Amino acid sequence: MSNTDKIAGAPAMAERRNSELQEDQSFLIPNTKMLPIITRGEGAVVEDDYGRSYIDLEAGPGVVSVGHCHPKVVSAIREQAGKLLQGPGSFHSKLSLDLACRLSSLTRDHNRRVFFTNSGAESNDGAIKLAVKDAWRRGKQGFGVIALEYGFHGRLSLPLSLTGIANRKKGFSPYLTFPSVIHVPAPYFYRNPFRCDNESEFAKICVSQIEEAMKTRAPGEFAIMIAEPILAVGGVIVPPVDYWPRVRELCDKYGITLIFDEVFTGFGRTGRTFAHQHSDIQADAVTFAKAVGGGVPLGGFMATEALGTAFEDADHFTTFGSNNHIGLAAGMAVLDILEQEKLAERARVLGDRLVGGLKELQRAVNGGRIPGQRGGVKAGHWR
Numbered sequence: 001m002s003n004t005d006k007i008a009g010a011p012a013m014a015e016r017r018n019s020e021l022q023e024d025q026s027f028l029i030p031n032t033k034m035l036p037i038i039t040r041g042e043g044a045v046v047e048d049d050y051g052r053s054y055i056d057l058e059a060g061p062g063v064v065s066v067g068h069c070h071p072k073v074v075s076a077i078r079e080q081a082g083k084l085l086q087g088p089g090s091f092h093s094k095l096s097l098d099l100a101c102r103l104s105s106l107t108r109d110h111n112r113r114v115f116f117t118n119s120g121a122e123s124n125d126g127a128i129k130l131a132v133k134d135a136w137r138r139g140k141q142g143f144g145v146i147a148l149e150y151g152f153h154g155r156l157s158l159p160l161s162l163t164g165i166a167n168r169k170k171g172f173s174p175y176l177t178f179p180s181v182i183h184v185p186a187p188y189f190y191r192n193p194f195r196c197d198n199e200s201e202f203a204k205i206c207v208s209q210i211e212e213a214m215k216t217r218a219p220g221e222f223a224i225m226i227a228e229p230i231l232a233v234g235g236v237i238v239p240p241v242d243y244w245p246r247v248r249e250l251c252d253k254y255g256i257t258l259i260f261d262e263v264f265t266g267f268g269r270t271g272r273t274f275a276h277q278h279s280d281i282q283a284d285a286v287t288f289a290k291a292v293g294g295g296v297p298l299g300g301f302m303a304t305e306a307l308g309t310a311f312e313d314a315d316h317f318t319t320f321g322s323n324n325h326i327g328l329a330a331g332m333a334v335l336d337i338l339e340q341e342k343l344a345e346r347a348r349v350l351g352d353r354l355v356g357g358l359k360e361l362q363r364a365v366n367g368g369r370i371p372g373q374r375g376g377v378k379a380g381h382w383r
Contacts, residue, residue: 008191011114015069021037022033023109027070029213031074034214035148036049036050036052036054037049038054040065040322040325041056041068041069042067042068042069043068044056044067044068045068046058046068050195050333055359056068058149059286060290060295061138062147062232062263062264062290062291062296063290063293063295065267065268065269065290065291065292065294065333065334065343066294066337066338066341068224068295069289069295069298070294070333070337070359071338072333072336072337073294073296073333074184075333076332076333076366077296077326077330077333078133078329079329080095080325080326080328080329081326083325084325085326086323086325087322087323088323089317089323091305091318092282092322093322093325093328094229095277095325095329095332096116096322096328098332099114099116099328099332099335100116100169100240101301101315102297102303102332102335103288103292103302103335104302105284106273106274106283107302108285109285109303110282111213111282111283111284111285111286111303111304111308112302112304112305112306112308113302113303113304113305113307113308113309114300114301114302115130115300115301115302115308115316115321115322116298116299116300116317116318116321116322116324116327116328117289117297117299117300118289118297118299118303118320118321118324118327119154119289119297119299120153120154120155120263120264120287120289120290120299121154121155121156121159122154122156122289122299122318123263123288123299123300123301124153124154124158124159124162124226124259124261124263124285124287124301125154125156125158125159125288126287126301126316126318127259127285127287127303128145128162128224128226128259128299129286129315129316130225130286130303130308130311130316131224131257131259131285131307131310132223133222133310133311133315134257134306134307134310135223135224135257136253137310137348139288140220140221140223141179141220141221142187142218142219142220142221142222142223143179143180143220143221143223143224143225144155144180144181144214144217144218144219144221144222144223145162145164145180145181145182145183145222145223145224145225145226146177146182146183146184146210146214146222146224146225146226146256147163147164147165147181147182147183147225147226147227147229147378148184148185148186148187148228148231149163149164149183149185149186149234150161150164150186150188150231150234150235150237151164151165151183151186151226151227151228151231151234152164152165152168152228152231152232152233152318153226153228154263155168157178157289158178158328160172160175160176161175161177161181162181162226164176164186164234164327165233165234171289180215180218180219180220180222182213182218183235184206184209184210184213185204185206185209186231186234186237187202187203187206187237187239187240187243187331188235188237189202189236189240190191199240199241199242200240200241201242202240203239203240203242203243203246204242204246206243207243207246207247207250208249208282210225210247210250211250214254218287219317220280221254221255221257222254223255223257224256224257224259225257225258225259226259227247227250227259227260227261227275227280228260228261228262228264228265228275228280229260229262229265229275229276230265230270230275231242231265232264233264243279244276244279245279245280246279248279248282251284251376255278257281257284257285257307258284258285259275259283259285259286259287259301260275260276260283260285260286260287261275261282261287262274262275262286262287262288263278263287263288263289263290264290265292265300265303266286266288266290266292267288267291267293267334267338268291268338268343268344268347269291270347270348270349270351271344271345271347271348271351272344272348273338273344274286274335284303284304284307285301285302285303285307285308285342286302286303287299287300288299288300288302291334292331292334292335293327293330293331293334294330294331294333294334294337295325295330296326296330296331297320297327298324298327298328298330298331300321305357319325367375
């Protein structure tokens with residue numbers, strides 16, 4: 001068949017193909033998936049079943065931290081697949097112990113106790129459970145949980161209760177009733193409701209709103225606060241510079257466990273290993289997933305020594321997690337690549353270039369000034 005014949009027959013082929021796909025999709029519970037069908041990937045580029053190439057701007061989504069099919073990740077998976085896929089549930093592996101040690105070192109051993117999971121939602125659920133057990137052990141007179149408006153923490157029952165985005169919750173009211181979860185205003189300076197034009201003053205107001213909510217909106221004491229250091233799904237909201245240090249002081253004052261959800265922001269994407277490190281503060285617990293597996297399911301949460309020893313035997317378990325040796329091997333390879341290829345530094349440099357270019361474009365279309373400067377993300381802000 002000539003190329004001309006192929007082109008002439010393309011509409012009919014496409015129509016037949018779409019009809020077949022519609023029939024295939026009838027076997028799926030409705031979801032967000034769409035055409036095209038992706039069959040291959042390398043680096044930032046993926047290919048569909050017609051051989052057409054696309055730049056994958058969502059990275060997986062948010063999973064392919066070192067590019068599709070990075071040779072070192074593929075090699076690590078292949079090697080591990082010939083040794084052990086899934087470990088017996090009650091036994092350690094050297095791989096899980098080594099990866100836990102390496103993850104701990106990323107926080108200079110501040111968050112040195114690690115529990116492996118499969119996903120971000122599971123990680124957030126487990127971290128809250130750990131903090132609740134710790135609050136009970138510390139004699140807290142209540143188990144209130146503070147979360148942020150516009151925050152996103154997953155789609156399981158508890159993580160969806162923690163999520164502060166209404167359109168993720170419509171039609172799921174039984175999933176939104178975890179007791180004592182309250183939402184406080186996000187540090188969203190650009191669209192702040194307080195008519196405040198000073199970032200530092202705005203940060204102070206937001207933190208005062210948390211303290212006010214503690215007095216009126218939960219039975220007994222608050223025990224936990226969970227938040228993304230940069231709110232991702234809710235709009236890529238970057239808080240004012242002094243917001244998180246003020247929150248850390250508030251949590252210390254009231255004995256509140258501060259959990260940072262780094263599922264989207266972790267592992268170099270903001271120019272530091274974890275986004276909360278830009279604020280020079282420490283978390284009581286850090287949840288992670290997505291990027292750490294480089295495309296393979298892997299997640300977890302890590303906590304301080306005091307918090308991380310709250311669980312007793314059999315308090316928590318997952319079938320895969322530390323037994324999923326394919327995921328653990330991929331995680332080890334990803335950490336190697338992040339370090340060897342200096343990807344956090346690369347993200348910082350390219351991020352500054354991108355934000356700087358956007359600022360220049362903003363000036364160009366607005367007569368040399370930047371409108372609505374309050375809340376704008378400054379180049380170099382997250383160094």
